[in-house]
Amino acid sequence: MLTFAIRRLILAVPTLLFIGLVIFLLLELAPGDPMADQPLTIPPEVREQMRQALGLDQPWWVRFSLWLYQIAVVEPQVLIDHLFGTSFAEGKARIISWQTKFPVMDIIVQRLPQTLWVVGMAYLVGVLIAIPIGIISAVRQYSAFDQIGTFVSMVGFSVPTFFTGVLMIVIFSVNLGWFPSIYNTQLRVTDWDSFLQQLRQMAMPVFVLALYNASQISRYMRASMLDNLQQDYVRTARAKGMTERTVVLRHVLRNSMIPVVTVIALGIPSIFGGAIITEQVFKVNGLGQLLIIAINANDLPMVQTLTFMFAVLIVLFNLIADILYGILDPRIRYD
Amino acid sequence: MTDGAAPVLDVRDLRTVFRTRGGAVHAVNGVSFSLKAGELLGVVGESGSGKSVTMMSLLRLVPSPPAEVTGGAVLFEGRDLLRLPEAELRRLRGGRIGFVFQDPMTSLNPVFTVGYQIMEPLRVHLGLSRRAARDRAAELLSLVGIPDARSRLSDYPHQFSGGMRQRVMIAIALACNPKVLIADEPTTALDVTIQAQILDLMASLREKLGMAVIWITHDLGVIAGIADRVMVMYGGQIVEHGPVEAIFGNPSHPYTRALLTTVPRVRGERPRRLTVIEGQPPLLTAPPDFCTFRDRCSQAYEICDRLNPQRYPVGEGHDAACFLCDPGLAPQSAAPRVAHV
Numbered sequence: 001m002l003t004f005a006i007r008r009l010i011l012a013v014p015t016l017l018f019i020g021l022v023i024f025l026l027l028e029l030a031p032g033d034p035m036a037d038q039p040l041t042i043p044p045e046v047r048e049q050m051r052q053a054l055g056l057d058q059p060w061w062v063r064f065s066l067w068l069y070q071i072a073v074v075e076p077q078v079l080i081d082h083l084f085g086t087s088f089a090e091g092k093a094r095i096i097s098w099q100t101k102f103p104v105m106d107i108i109v110q111r112l113p114q115t116l117w118v119v120g121m122a123y124l125v126g127v128l129i130a131i132p133i134g135i136i137s138a139v140r141q142y143s144a145f146d147q148i149g150t151f152v153s154m155v156g157f158s159v160p161t162f163f164t165g166v167l168m169i170v171i172f173s174v175n176l177g178w179f180p181s182i183y184n185t186q187l188r189v190t191d192w193d194s195f196l197q198q199l200r201q202m203a204m205p206v207f208v209l210a211l212y213n214a215s216q217i218s219r220y221m222r223a224s225m226l227d228n229l230q231q232d233y234v235r236t237a238r239a240k241g242m243t244e245r246t247v248v249l250r251h252v253l254r255n256s257m258i259p260v261v262t263v264i265a266l267g268i269p270s271i272f273g274g275a276i277i278t279e280q281v282f283k284v285n286g287l288g289q290l291l292i293i294a295i296n297a298n299d300l301p302m303v304q305t306l307t308f309m310f311a312v313l314i315v316l317f318n319l320i321a322d323i324l325y326g327i328l329d330p331r332i333r334y335d
Numbered sequence: 336m337t338d339g340a341a342p343v344l345d346v347r348d349l350r351t352v353f354r355t356r357g358g359a360v361h362a363v364n365g366v367s368f369s370l371k372a373g374e375l376l377g378v379v380g381e382s383g384s385g386k387s388v389t390m391m392s393l394l395r396l397v398p399s400p401p402a403e404v405t406g407g408a409v410l411f412e413g414r415d416l417l418r419l420p421e422a423e424l425r426r427l428r429g430g431r432i433g434f435v436f437q438d439p440m441t442s443l444n445p446v447f448t449v450g451y452q453i454m455e456p457l458r459v460h461l462g463l464s465r466r467a468a469r470d471r472a473a474e475l476l477s478l479v480g481i482p483d484a485r486s487r488l489s490d491y492p493h494q495f496s497g498g499m500r501q502r503v504m505i506a507i508a509l510a511c512n513p514k515v516l517i518a519d520e521p522t523t524a525l526d527v528t529i530q531a532q533i534l535d536l537m538a539s540l541r542e543k544l545g546m547a548v549i550w551i552t553h554d555l556g557v558i559a560g561i562a563d564r565v566m567v568m569y570g571g572q573i574v575e576h577g578p579v580e581a582i583f584g585n586p587s588h589p590y591t592r593a594l595l596t597t598v599p600r601v602r603g604e605r606p607r608r609l610t611v612i613e614g615q616p617p618l619l620t621a622p623p624d625f626c627t628f629r630d631r632c633s634q635a636y637e638i639c640d641r642l643n644p645q646r647y648p649v650g651e652g653h654d655a656a657c658f659l660c661d662p663g664l665a666p667q668s669a670a671p672r673v674a675h676v
Contacts, residue, residue: 232436232438233441235398235436236436236444238396239396239428240428240455241425241427241429241459242455254446329445330446331491
C-alpha cells in the first residue's frame with residue numbers, strides 16, 4: 001500500500017505539470033485584456049509600460065516557467081517561513097493578483113475559512129444525514145419512509161441551488177426574518193452570542209447545499225445497500241443466527257460503504273472549489289466567489305492559481321479514494 | 336417414523352408462496368416429513384422442485400417479501416418454529432440448527448476474515464470469549480480438513496479456493512454442534528476426493544454428535560451412498576419417500592423412475608443412452624388440484640388432471656404420491672388419457 005501511494009504521488013507530478021500547462025494555455029487563448037478596466041485616457045505608451053510591469057511583454061513559456069517556479073518553490077517557502085519563522089522566501093517575487101496587486105495565496109488564505117465553514121459544513125452535514133437515510137431507505141424499501149426520501153432527494157437533486165437559496169431567503173429572511181440573508185465575513189466568534197449569530201448566518205447556505213449533497217449521496221447509499229442486501233452472504237449471516245441489526249449494520253453496511261466512501265472522497269475537492277452559485281446567492285465571499293470575480297476581471301494569475309489548486313486537490317483525493325478502497329475491500333491489493 | 340425414536344424435526348403440511356408482481360407462485364405445497372436423531376435424509380429433485388425453498392422455510396430464511404410461509408407447522412424440540420418469536424428462532428439458527436448453502440463463492444462475506452465469520456456464531460450462541468472462540472474456530476477448520484488452520488483464520492474468503500470456502504461454510508454450520516444440519520448441495524462445488532472427505536466427516540460427526548442431517552442434492556450417486564432415507568420432491572411436494580434401498584430398488588413414482596434412468600452406470604453392461612426427462616417442472620400459480628407431474632408423465636391418466644394424488648403407502652416406510660399406487664383405484668379401470676391440452 002505504501003509503495004502504491006508513493007508511486008502514485010510521483011506519478012501525480014507530471015500529471016499536475018501537464019494540467020498546469022493546459023490551464024495556462026487555455027487562459028492564453030481566452031479573449032480578454034487585463035488592461036480593459038483602465039480608463040481610456042491612459043496614453044498608449046503608459047499602457048505599454050503597465051503591460052511590461054505585469055510581465056505581459058514576455059513570451060508565454062517564460063511567463064509559464066515563472067509561474068511554475070513561484071507556485072512550486074516560492075509559495076511553499078513563504079508557507080515554511082510563516083510556520084517556522086525562517087526567511088527562505090525573502091526578496092523573492094510571489095504570484096501577484098493583477099486585480100488587487102496583492103499576493104494570490106494571501107487572498108486565498110483569507111477566503112478559505114468562509115468556504116470551509118459553509119461549504120465544508122454543508123458537505124459534512126449532507127454526508128451525516130445521507131448515510132442513515134440511505135440505510136433506512138434500503139432496509140425498508142418501498143415503505144413510506146423510502147417513498148418520501150426518494151421524493152425529497154429527487155427534488156433536492158433536481159431543483160438548482162440558486163432557486164432553493166432564493167426561496168429560503170424569501171421565506172426565512174424576508175418574510176419571517178429568522179436568518180440574515182447576507183453572510184457577514186467580518187463576524188468574529190468570541191462569545192456565545194456571536195457563535196449563535198454565526199450559526200444563524202450559516203444555517204441557510206448550509207441547508208441548501210446539504211440538501212443537494214445529501215440527495216446525491218443518499219441515493220448512492222441506498223442503491224449500494226440494496227445491492228448488498230440481496231447477496232448470499234446476508235442469508236448466511238441470518239442462518240448463523242445474527243440479529244437483524246448485526247446483519248444490516250455490520251455485514252451489509254461494511255460492504256455497502258466501499259463504493260460510497262469513494263464517492264464521498266471524490267466529492268471533497270468540490271468543497272474547496274466552492275459552491276460558486278450558492279456563495280453568490282448568500283453573499284458568502286468564499287473561494288467560488290473569488291474565482292468568479294477573478295474571471296470577470298481577467299485576473300489571470302488568480303484564475304490560474306485557483307484552478308491549479310483545485311486540480312491538485314482532485315488528484316490528491318483521487319489517490320485518497322483509491323487508498324480507502326484498498327483499506328475497506330480486502331480483495332483489492334495494490335502491491 | 337417406523338421405529339419408535341421420537342423425531343427431532345417434524346414438518347407438517349408446510350406451504351410457502353412467493354407473491355410476485357406477476358402473481359403468486361406456490362413453491363411449497365403441503366410438505367410433511369420427519370427427521371430422527373442421527374439419521375441422514377436425502378432430498379432429491381431437479382432445479383425448481385422446491386427443495387431449497389422448503390428447507391429455508393423451516394427456519395423462515397426465505398426472503399420475505401416476496402416469499403411467505405402460509406401454513407403448516409415445523410416442530411423442533413417441542414416448539415413450532417413457524418410460530419416462534421424472531422428472537423428465539425434466532426437462537427436456534429446457527430446454534431441448534433446449522434445451515435450450509437449451495438454457493439460457496441458468494442455465501443461468505445468478502446470483507447470479513449474467515450476466522451471472524453466462524454467465530455461469530457460461537458460468540459453469539461455459546462458466549463465464548465474471543466480467545467476461546469478463536470481456538471474453537473481453528474479446531475473446526477482443521478476438522479473440515481483445512482491444513483494450517485490457525486494461521487488461515489486471518490485470511491479472507493477470496494484467498495480460499497471454492498472447495499475450501501465450502502468447507503468453511505460447513506465449519507460455520509457445525510460450529511455450535513447442531514442437532515440438525517441442513518446442507519443444500521454442500522459437495523457440488525467440490526472435487527471428488529474432497530467430496531469423499533466431507534462425506535466421511537459427516538458420517539463421523541453424525542455418529543459422535545448424534546446430529547441429524549438433511550442433505551439436498553442433485554447427485555443421486557452420493558445419496559445412494561450416504562442416505563438412510565430419501566425424499567423425492569417435485570412441484571413443491573414430496574412425490575416419493577422411503578428408505579434408500581426401497582427408493583433405488585423399487586422406485587414407485589414415475590418421476591423417481593425417470594430420475595434414476597438419468598444416472599449413468601459405470602459397472603455392468605454398456606447401458607442404453609442416458610435419458611432426459613422432457614420439459615420443466617411446473618410454475619404453480621395456485622395450489623395444484625391435479626398431479627403436478629402429469630405433463631411429463633408417460634403413464635398419465637384422466638384422473639391425474641382432476642385430482643392431486645395423496646401419498647399412498649407402497650412398502651415399509653415407503654410411500655409415493657401417484658394414482659398408480661392407489662390400491663382402491665385400479666389403473667386399468669381408469670381411462671388412459673389420449674392427449675392433454
